[in-house]
Amino acid sequence: MTQADFSTAGSASTHPGPGTVSGESPKAHTAILGGGPCGLYAALTLAKAGKKVVLIEKEEVLGGLARGHKRGENFYDLGVHMLHAFDQEVFETMRDIMGDERIEVDLNAKIKWAGSFYRYPLQFTDMVKGMNPFILFKCCAGLLAYQFYFKLKPRVPKDAEEALIQLYGRPLYEFFFREFTHRYWGFPPTEMSATFIMTKMPRLSAVDVIRNALAKIGIKGNKVEAVESALSKETLHYSRNGAEAMPRLVAGEIERLGCHVITSAEVSGISLDPDGKRVTGITYRNTKTGDESSVACENVISTIPIRSFAEAFGDALPDEVRQSAKQLRNKGVAVYGLLVNKEKAIDALYIYYRNHVFHRVGEPKNAGLTVNPPDHTVLIVETTCEVGDAKWNGEQSVIDQIVADLEAEKICTRDDIVETHLLRTPHGYPVFSLGFEPHLESVQKFIDGLENAQTTGRQGGFCYPNMHKAMRMGATAAEKVLGVTKESKEE
Numbered sequence: 001m002t003q004a005d006f007s008t009a010g011s012a013s014t015h016p017g018p019g020t021v022s023g024e025s026p027k028a029h030t031a032i033l034g035g036g037p038c039g040l041y042a043a044l045t046l047a048k049a050g051k052k053v054v055l056i057e058k059e060e061v062l063g064g065l066a067r068g069h070k071r072g073e074n075f076y077d078l079g080v081h082m083l084h085a086f087d088q089e090v091f092e093t094m095r096d097i098m099g100d101e102r103i104e105v106d107l108n109a110k111i112k113w114a115g116s117f118y119r120y121p122l123q124f125t126d127m128v129k130g131m132n133p134f135i136l137f138k139c140c141a142g143l144l145a146y147q148f149y150f151k152l153k154p155r156v157p158k159d160a161e162e163a164l165i166q167l168y169g170r171p172l173y174e175f176f177f178r179e180f181t182h183r184y185w186g187f188p189p190t191e192m193s194a195t196f197i198m199t200k201m202p203r204l205s206a207v208d209v210i211r212n213a214l215a216k217i218g219i220k221g222n223k224v225e226a227v228e229s230a231l232s233k234e235t236l237h238y239s240r241n242g243a244e245a246m247p248r249l250v251a252g253e254i255e256r257l258g259c260h261v262i263t264s265a266e267v268s269g270i271s272l273d274p275d276g277k278r279v280t281g282i283t284y285r286n287t288k289t290g291d292e293s294s295v296a297c298e299n300v301i302s303t304i305p306i307r308s309f310a311e312a313f314g315d316a317l318p319d320e321v322r323q324s325a326k327q328l329r330n331k332g333v334a335v336y337g338l339l340v341n342k343e344k345a346i347d348a349l350y351i352y353y354r355n356h357v358f359h360r361v362g363e364p365k366n367a368g369l370t371v372n373p374p375d376h377t378v379l380i381v382e383t384t385c386e387v388g389d390a391k392w393n394g395e396q397s398v399i400d401q402i403v404a405d406l407e408a409e410k411i412c413t414r415d416d417i418v419e420t421h422l423l424r425t426p427h428g429y430p431v432f433s434l435g436f437e438p439h440l441e442s443v444q445k446f447i448d449g450l451e452n453a454q455t456t457g458r459q460g461g462f463c464y465p466n467m468h469k470a471m472r473m474g475a476t477a478a479e480k481v482l483g484v485t486k487e488s489k490e491e
Helices: 037-048 088-101 124-130 133-152 160-168 170-185 194-199 205-216 242-256 306-311 319-326 396-408 436-448 457-461 467-482 486-490
Strands: 028-033 053-056 068-071 074-077 103-106 109-113 116-119 235-238 260-262 265-272 279-286 292-302 330-340 350-352 360-362 377-385 417-430 453-455
Touching: 028 037, 028 279, 028 467, 037 053, 037 242, 037 457, 037 467, 053 242, 053 292, 068 242, 068 417, 074 242, 074 330, 074 377, 088 235, 088 242, 088 467, 116 124, 133 160, 133 170, 160 170, 160 194, 242 260, 265 292, 265 306, 292 467, 306 319, 306 436, 306 457, 319 436, 377 396, 377 417, 417 457, 436 453, 453 467, 457 467
Parallel strands: 028 053, 028 292, 053 260, 109 350, 292 453
Antiparallel strands: 068 074, 103 235, 109 116, 265 279, 279 292, 330 377, 330 417, 350 360, 360 377
């Protein structure tokens, strides 16, 4: 095996991956596992502090879930991912790094619901328009009744279905949530933990209006809460090349600061000291050649799936922790990138759909993406899947269904589609299945028992941050390594 040589960092635009380097290399201050937004920002924070960092990424292209791929003459994003400016420090850092490649675009998201298009997130007036009066009355009455009921008899919800009913009442749950949630995840809400509702699903601003009105007459909501929704009006940040620009430019800055970014490198082993308390090195495998290399390190920040990180410890991982790690699953994502012979296909940056094989269609050209030929456009058609199923494999039956649904929505026809490209990842969404919490706690306890290791980010933390929050998690992990406290930052 060989060790990474910090003095021979490759080009930030190509990142050729691990190769054989002669001679001994200095020990890395920190090894960063995973090159998504969280890992990149952690590496950037440490590099700016003058620390020697090696970042190891399994994929050939950096960016994690927020990456972009060039296929033919165009770039295709792995889903719709744009930077918000909610975290001012993160935004200013990204703004400076992206420079002239950054472009601003106004949020224009929609949802197709009840036969019509509405702003996303759904507003109260839109919900009123989308329901017939009888259903609207039934849903409002149900919300009122269940608020009364759970105020008198509060209880911890046993699953996601009960959590949704506590939040919105049974009529609205059955009308709006049940079928779509089942179709999206592949199993019913009764098999999903209530934790998902409180950490992932955004609140319906429409329902907030009703709940706030009830609170004014003394009927306050129960303790079950969902997360804040995105703003209906805001400025997003993108590039002419789509999602690929940000990770490429961040990696370039990391390497400019003297650190090393390695792609096409899958973590295959983690070494511990004789006491089993500290990580001493990382072994990784070139996904193209199969060659193995290693790097010694003083610290490790992992943003790869927490199960993969745990299993990389090999025999050092206790059997009970190994069994818990196996229970932590992820939902895959298969994105169909289409080059379409139309100037424009949809009147939005992206649109959510509730009754098709896809759940979201994005048109990044509407956000400024350069498309060739110029009179064509690119569509990003997002689906959830399981590894090895028809959507994952890009089977013709799935493509036919996607085309049929696009035609039904009058987005494009089969004859309009010039190219079809399949982008996918097995680690799209952590699955909060019933009873996952003690398994996550078991794995986390093992990692927390190591003196110099952290696991964070969406995959590493088994949670649901958006892009800027994932970057903030990376910064926090880096600051922990540096011994920086909140108080010292404020000073």
